[in-house]
Every structure is written in structure tokens, then in C-alpha cells.
Amino acid sequence: MLSEGVILEEKEISQAVIGRLPRYFRYLGELKDEGVERISSQDLSELMKVTASQIRQDLNNFGGFGQQGYGYNVEYLYHEIGKILGLDRQHNFIIIGAGNLGRALGNYINFEKRGFIFRGMFDENPALIGSRIRGVKVMPMNEIEHFIRENDIDIAVLAIPKSGAVAVAEKLVRTGIHAIWNFAHVDLNVPEGIQVENVHLSDSLMKLSYNIRKAAPNGE
Amino acid sequence: MLSEGVILEEKEISQAVIGRLPRYFRYLGELKDEGVERISSQDLSELMKVTASQIRQDLNNFGGFGQQGYGYNVEYLYHEIGKILGLDRQHNFIIIGAGNLGRALGNYINFEKRGFIFRGMFDENPALIGSRIRGVKVMPMNEIEHFIRENDIDIAVLAIPKSGAVAVAEKLVRTGIHAIWNFAHVDLNVPEGIQVENVHLSDSLMKLSYNIRKAAPNGE
DNA sequence: TAGATTGTTAATCGATTAACAATC
């Protein structure tokens, strides 16, 4: 390939590691709020119930954040992980689907604290158009494309039934959306480079159901 | 140990496998609805974008559901996976927290189709007590324990802020709940045998944020 | 029977844990 060596590929980090970062971030945030200044991988491992080895391996994928004989500075590590997770940027998101789940997500103010800004909401139900969730207007579906382009939207939250989800996702892809946070119970096939994160609630509930049955095979 | 050999341990199945079962179940349900009678691991693997080998390995943890030269009967396999997931049983659940998320979950009727029955809702806000979600009454928090014992509740859905979640979880454990579906952004430490399934929405969003940044390192 | 496809064993790959030299 011509571009060989031109684009510096970051080392590919496994999704297993990525998936643990938010949890580290959460624990470090709590330690910070408690005024803890430094922590060793050993102490953190006891708190989080993982191995110290895993913590050190995970962090060293991104750089040497600690200091021998000292451990990790809590506030520094907290901010570094935040940067790794992209929380130093602002992300504008829209919610598609103004049903119960969509409205619940729109009302969830904690996202704003992490730089995720709720910009718009869309629904196909004419009765909902014009109503507001935390000041954000519900707009008709045919305005999605224009809105995304005009308002620098990064993330579309898909909170509609699965019947319409695939078609809407395809439309979103055409607008150049970067990422879809998918709550519909269907797998979206999007082109390379567009990020999809699934929250399949019923899958999660089924997993719980399996584990209940396994723990109490005879019904009680 | 005295009980050695008395209790027949089922082979321990990894959570990686369990986590894939609901997805198999979903695809088989769709195939069934489309009238497809049988499918080979090869064809299913192309549909689901996993290896045929993984499908066969996964299923064979639970038994030989297929037939050489034929493949798998869709309807049969669908029902068998349903049984493995415990969907042949009824699960009664309550929701704790009648905020936006709790109400959205209470209104989600698809859970009923899978045998998860919404029985009660609890909140500490007196203004909400007595209101109803799909006919289910919102009750005060101090009635939780009595209600769980009287109504054969299996699952408590925790849809409250993290500040109160740990204390409520401890209370639930004392009532003998089997399982907690935890939407609070905190890890619950419960005794062995009580199942916890976490839905950490902000963790999920942070993962998405990481992947956006990685795909577009320079902001666009 | 011949062809298809499973169930299952073996090989590979990747992730986790252990160990320890480097270094603060």
C-alpha cells in the first residue's frame, strides 16, 4: 500500500481493555472525591476486585502513568483516563425516538457532566412534535439529516423499536454520523469507521435469567 | 467435603458463552418468524458474522441440538435456547425508582412476552406514591420487603441514583431477592448466589466515546 | 450410497496472571 508507514497506527487496544477503562475512571473519580492523593495498583486491585497485574497491564497500554515506589497519582490518572476515553472533548448527541426510553435518556443530566450534550430529539409521531425535553425540541424525522449537518452532531441515540431501526441507521450513515448508541434490539450493519455501541436490554435481562436458573435449578 | 459427589454440578459455562445465547435466540426467533425450518451452522454463521465453529462449540455446551447432514431445526433450537435462558419460567420483577428510567422500564411491554412480569414499583418521593404505571402502583420504599416476600418477586430492578443504591441493595439481599438488575452507576457487593447484572449506561457511552476518538483522532 | 454437516478433539490465538528487574 502506498500509504504504508505514513499513517502512524496507534497500537490496537483490545475491546476487553477499553471496556474496563470506564470502571477505572469511576473508581478513580470516587477516590479523588474522597481526597485520596495516591494509590498503588495493589490497593486499587483490592478495591476493585481485579488483579494488580491487570491494572498495570491495562494502564501500560496507554503509557506509564505511575511511578515506582509511589504508585499512581489519583487525580492525574483520573484525568489521563478521561482523555483516553475522549471525555475532554464535547460530543453533541441527538435522540431518535421520543418514547419512554428516549425521554428518559434525554432527561438524564449526568451525560452533560461528561461532555455529552443533548441537542435534539426526533420522532415520527406528529402528536409529539414541538414538545420539549429539558428545553430540547422534538422534531419530525425528515429533519434529521439537515439537523445533523447543521449542528455538528457526533452521536445518534437510537431509541426506537427494532422495526424501524435498520432503515433509520442507514439514513444516519448517509448523513455522516460518527457513532450510534443503539437501544433497538437489532444488530446494525454499518460501514467500517462508524461506531456502534449496543445496549440490548432484553439480552441483558436474559443473561440475568440464565444465571438465576443456574443458581436455583429447581425453581426456588 | 461430605456432600462430595452428591450435588451434581452442571459443567460451568463461561459468561462469554452465556452472553452470546440471547443473540442466538434473537436470530433464531427471526428465522422462525420468517418460516425458515432448518439452518446449518455455516449459514447461521454468515448471518450472524461469527464462525460456524463457535456456534457449534457454544451449542454443544448444552447438548447436541443438531443432526449431521441436516443442520439445526430452527424452531426446536429456538425453544431449547429459550429453556436454557430460563424463559420457560415466569419471573416477577419490581422496579425501585419511579424516575424517568424506572418508568420507561415499567412501560416496556416486551419483557412480558419473555415471561418477565412487572409487579410493583417503589419510590421514596411521596408525590409519586399511589400513581400507576401500566396499572402497577407506586409504593413507598418501606413496603419493599413485605411486598417481595408476599408476591414471589425474583428480580429487583434498581433504577435509582447511585447514592442510595448500595443501601437499597443490602436491604434487598436481606429480603432474599434472587437477582438485581442494576442501572445505578455503582458496583454492588452482594453475597454469593445472588445474581447481579449491571447496565452501566455511562460506561457504555464512554466506550463509544473512546471508539469515536480512536477512529477520528483529530476531532473530525 | 454419497453428500452434508454435526460433535468433538487438537491447534492456535489472545488475554490474564505471575515474576522480577528497573527505578523512584
Place this chain on the structure above:
DNA sequence: TAGATTGTTAATCGATTAACAATC
């Protein structure tokens, strides 16, 4: 300096994939 603890290499473990004999 001595003790503590990281960063990193090596060993282990587990999960995924490949291969193929069994069998419908």
C-alpha cells in the same frame, strides 16, 4: 540507601478457530 512499587517480560490459562471422524 533501603523499601516500595512500577513497567514489562515470561508463563499460564482460557477462549476461539480449524480440522476431521462420526453419522445422519
